[in-house]
Amino acid sequence: MSIDASRPEIAIAGRHLAKKFGHVQALSDASITVPSGKVVALFGDNGAGKSTLLKLLLGIHQKDAGELIVADEPVELRSVRDAQELGVDCVYQDLALAPDLSVVDNMFLGHELTRAGALGWAGFVDRAEMQERTDEALRRLSIKLPSLTVAVQELSGGQQQALAVARAVMWSKTAVLMDEPTAALGARQSEIVCDLMRTIAASGLGVLVVSHDLPRVLKVADTVTILWRGRTALEAPAxxxxxxxxxxxMVGYGVGEAA
Incomplete structure (x- = not known):
């Protein structure tokens, strides 16, 4: 895949973000930049603020201070819908898949295609077009599934994760955020998901990965951002x-210093 030269330099970023929940200061000065065509890993110990930062970038929570940038432009994200309209989507840790529905139905969940019926009424789901687009989206990422009509619950954990990634990519124009994408996966399945991260970045999208899988994600990332107690402690090439x-x-010591 080749990166579109018209893509923005910055896919998504947060600068000096702060967020407080009651008396708890979840973030006090967190910054992160995800360039187009790059994989950025977000690391941090439990309670460092990773989830809060991710939710600010997705519009789930609203910042108290700081600046959000999408596609090189400052933005205000007041909802997930705002982020999606700007081309930002997420692969959630629980995958958010409907187990009883097929691969195709999951890919188009909430985005169903319809075609005109009698007298011009649009009331028929265009399953043929949805299946064709699903097949194309999976092929683009080199994802192989046993069938497009099989129920998702019949897929392996790695296949379900790959499907969730493909769905996010299909509806993203700017950035894909991933929350613990290799959690609960075996070594081989985790490698497949990491390969997908590189494939997505090669298409020109920015990829942000929140993970505790340090060795594997460190190998695939271009840059790393580390949070410590709600602040960005380090941004560096992986x-x-x-x-x-x-x-x-992550535990509060300087890079290279002994504990």
């Missing part, structure tokens, strides 16, 4: 970091 470096920063 190739300059080791797992001990990341862990040291």
């Amino acid at each position: 190739e300059d970091l080791t797992v001990p470096d990341v862990v040291a920063t």
Whole structure:
């Protein structure tokens, strides 16, 4: 895949973000930048603010201070719908798939295609077009599933994860955010998902990965952002970091310092 030269330099970013819930300061000064065509890993210990930052970028929560940027432009995200309209989608940790529905139905859940019926009324689901687009979307990411009509509950964990990724990519124009995409997956399935991250980035989308899988995600990421107590403690090229470096920063020690 080749990156579209017309794509923005910054897919999505947050600068000096702050968010408070009652007396709890979840974020005090968090910044992250996800360039188009790059994979950015977001690391942090439990309670560091990763989930809050992700939800600010998705419009689930609204920031108290700071700036959000999508496609090089400052934006205000007041809902998930706002983020989606700007081309930002997410692969959630629970995948948000409907297990009883088919692969095609899950890909188009909430986006069903219809065609005109008698007298011009639009009341027929265009299943043939939906199946064709699903097949194309999966092929583009080199995802192989046993059938497009099989119920999602019949797929393996890795196949379900790949489907959730493909769905997010199909409806994204700017960035794909991933929340713990390799959680509960085996080694081989995790490698497949990490390969998908690189494929998505190669298409020109920005990819943000929130993960505890440090060794695997560190290998696939271009840059790393680490949160510590609601602040950005480090932003650096992934190739300059080791797992001990990341862990040291996550627990509050400087990179390269011993505990």
